[in-house]
Amino acid sequence: MQASHLLLEEPIRLASILEPSSPRAFSALTKIIGTLGPQSRSVEAIEDLLRAGMSVARFDFSWGSEDYHQETLGNLIQAVKNTRRLCAVMLDTVGPELCVVNADEVEIELVEGASVIITADKTKKASDKVLPVNYDTLVSAAKPKDTIFVGHYLFTGSETTSVWLEVNEVKGQDVVCTVKNTATLTGSLFTLHASQVHLDLPTLSEDDKRVVSSWGVRNHIDFLSLSFTRHADDVREARKHLNQLGELSQTQIFAKIENYEGLQHFDEILKEADGIILSRGNLGIDLPPEKVFLFQKVAMQKCNRAGKPAIVTRVVDSMVDNPRPTRAEATDVANAVLDGADGILLGAETLRGLYPVETITTIYKICGEAEKVFNQAVYFKRAIKDVPEPMQHLESIASSAVRAATKVRASVLVVFTSSGRTARLIAKYRPTMPVLCVVVPRLTTNRLRWSFTGAFQARQCLAVRGLFPMLADPRHSTDNTTNESILKVALDHGKAAGIIKSHDRVVICQKVGDSSVVKIIEME
Numbered sequence: 204m205q206a207s208h209l210l211l212e213e214p215i216r217l218a219s220i221l222e223p224s225s226p227r228a229f230s231a232l233t234k235i236i237g238t239l240g241p242q243s244r245s246v247e248a249i250e251d252l253l254r255a256g257m258s259v260a261r262f263d264f265s266w267g268s269e270d271y272h273q274e275t276l277g278n279l280i281q282a283v284k285n286t287r288r289l290c291a292v293m294l295d296t297v298g299p300e301l302c303v304v305n306a307d308e309v310e311i312e313l314v315e316g317a318s319v320i321i322t323a324d325k326t327k328k329a330s331d332k333v334l335p336v337n338y339d340t341l342v343s344a345a346k347p348k349d350t351i352f353v354g355h356y357l358f359t360g361s362e363t364t365s366v367w368l369e370v371n372e373v374k375g376q377d378v379v380c381t382v383k384n385t386a387t388l389t390g391s392l393f394t395l396h397a398s399q400v401h402l403d404l405p406t407l408s409e410d411d412k413r414v415v416s417s418w419g420v421r422n423h424i425d426f427l428s429l430s431f432t433r434h435a436d437d438v439r440e441a442r443k444h445l446n447q448l449g450e451l452s453q454t455q456i457f458a459k460i461e462n463y464e465g466l467q468h469f470d471e472i473l474k475e476a477d478g479i480i481l482s483r484g485n486l487g488i489d490l491p492p493e494k495v496f497l498f499q500k501v502a503m504q505k506c507n508r509a510g511k512p513a514i515v516t517r518v519v520d521s522m523v524d525n526p527r528p529t530r531a532e533a534t535d536v537a538n539a540v541l542d543g544a545d546g547i548l549l550g551a552e553t554l555r556g557l558y559p560v561e562t563i564t565t566i567y568k569i570c571g572e573a574e575k576v577f578n579q580a581v582y583f584k585r586a587i588k589d590v591p592e593p594m595q596h597l598e599s600i601a602s603s604a605v606r607a608a609t610k611v612r613a614s615v616l617v618v619f620t621s622s623g624r625t626a627r628l629i630a631k632y633r634p635t636m637p638v639l640c641v642v643v644p645r646l647t648t649n650r651l652r653w654s655f656t657g658a659f660q661a662r663q664c665l666a667v668r669g670l671f672p673m674l675a676d677p678r679h680s681t682d683n684t685t686n687e688s689i690l691k692v693a694l695d696h697g698k699a700a701g702i703i704k705s706h707d708r709v710v711i712c713q714k715v716g717d718s719s720v721v722k723i724i725e726m727e
């Protein structure tokens with residue numbers, strides 16, 4: 204009987220689970236995005252994260268100044284040079300995020316059953332009696348029985364650093380609430396999340412626009428992580444803004460789905476966005492716990508079908524202060540891989556956690572094991588069946604390349620690409636071997652000046668499962684006959700990395716003359 208679920212086709216012998224895993228020349232195909240912050244901003248710390256396998260660095264502008272993040276980014280650039288490992292840069296916006304300012308940084312102890320007022324009166328100081336919020340119209344949006352969360356790294360159920368409130372009544376500028384769990388809030392700024400309440404605020408705020416135009420442009424950001432995307436229009440607006448900013452027209456937009464409204468408009472958002480972040484932290488408090496898994500599975504399947512990267516967040520919260528994850532978390536990481544995730548996004552774990560490197564190493568190991576039992580045959584069949592015929596030529600070529608690579612047990616797939624499109628189409632069919640993406644720069648003009656594309660496209664592969672980019676020398680790009688020499692460089696690169704050995708088979712997808720071809724070669 205052939206299994207139809209995404210586990211190994213043949214039954215797995217239980218005893219084999221205890222045998223040491225067969226080594227692979229690469230650690231995992233799944234990508235890791237790490238948020239950089241206090242625990243991960245020195246050159247040495249970032250070098251460790253890169254060596255452990257982080258391939259995208261996220262800068263979260265919900266906290267920290269431009270200067271602070273600039274200093275971290277400077278260190279990242281140095282760490283990339285030192286380790287010779289590529290890393291993409293992701294700017295994460297603040298978006299319509301509500302917060303409570305605790306300017307005096309007093310410890311606020313809230314006790315279950317007590318009453319606390321959330322007020323729009325910003326002259327009030329935060330205390331255990333009153334919490335001033337930066338959003339005047341919360342009072343008109345909130346109603347009795349609503350749920351409001353306030354804290355640092357919002358409520359997961361097992362922590363005491365954020366609080367869950369229930370609205371009793373709304374009086375003038377005040378929302379009177381009952382505290383549902385005892386907690387101590389510390390720090391200068393707390394996030395406030397009102398469940399299923401529509402906020403009449405732009406998704407890309409004026410502050411966000413300013414940061415993208417200055418910090419974003421200065422640093423050629425590869426990804427914009429658009430917090431609290433609620434409509435396809437949010438993505439269009441952000442795209443419009445990026446398009447005005449010269450080079451940032453190449454920046455990809457990853458829509459962060461983190462509330463009920465984003466979920467409701469998921470299909471339209473997916474059409475507009477380049478990728479999706481399943482922001483389970485916030486979404487997990489907007490949705491009842493028993494529904495979170497279903498959103499994950501359905502949304503991931505939709506992303507896979509569209510061939511767009513899906514990133515999941517909040518997988519190992521407990522590793523913020525523990526060197527090992529809980530069993531549930533370890534299983535959750537593996538399930539995300541089996542569900543089809545491209546990458547895992549780490550927040551507090553790398554930002555302020557005590558074990559950032561251990562977190563990445565642990566996740567990588569789990570991802571690697573899950574990838575080994577991922578039922579690629581079933582996945583591939585489904586993916587092919589999903590595409591209406593006649594299939595686009597390029598997609599047909601890309602899927603054929605994956606099929607050939609599987610059938611001849613190729614150790615590596617090599618794809619030539621300029622826009623990254625062919626590489627993503629190959630990744631869509633989830634090959635089980637690494638895909639070496641040879642990104643060949645293209646000369647373009649924006650009417651003001653000529654420049655080469657390629658750097659963005661290469662780094663953007665770093666968020667897609669299975670893709671390992673390398674940027675070809677632009678001097679080769681205009682001369683088709685030198686493709687052989689670029690291929691040689693790529694194969695040498697694969698050999699040096701240990702993923703290609705003698706007598707291995709390699710499948711290559713490239714253009715020869717006007718036609719796309721799939722070649723199979725055997726190494727000497």
Ligand SMILES: Nc1ncnc2c1ncn2[C@@H]1O[C@H](COP(=O)(O)OP(=O)(O)O)[C@@H](O)[C@H]1O
Nearest residue numbers: 619620621622623624625626643712713714719
């Ligand atoms: N510089 C290149 N040299 C050879 N083949 C290439 C190059 N760039 C793309 N290809 C191949 O051309 C085909 C599709 O072309 P195109 O649509 O331009 O790809 P992409 O959008 O990935 O750059 C694919 O087979 C791809 O592998």
Ligand SMILES: C=C(OP(=O)(O)O)C(=O)O
Nearest residue numbers: 482483484485516517550
């Ligand atoms: C990653 C998340 O969002 P934030 O930007 O609030 O960390 C999340 O909600 O899971």
Ligand SMILES: [K+]
Nearest residue numbers: 265296297430
């Ligand atoms: K954010």
Ligand SMILES: [Mg+2]
Nearest residue numbers: 461482484485
């Ligand atoms: Mg969030």
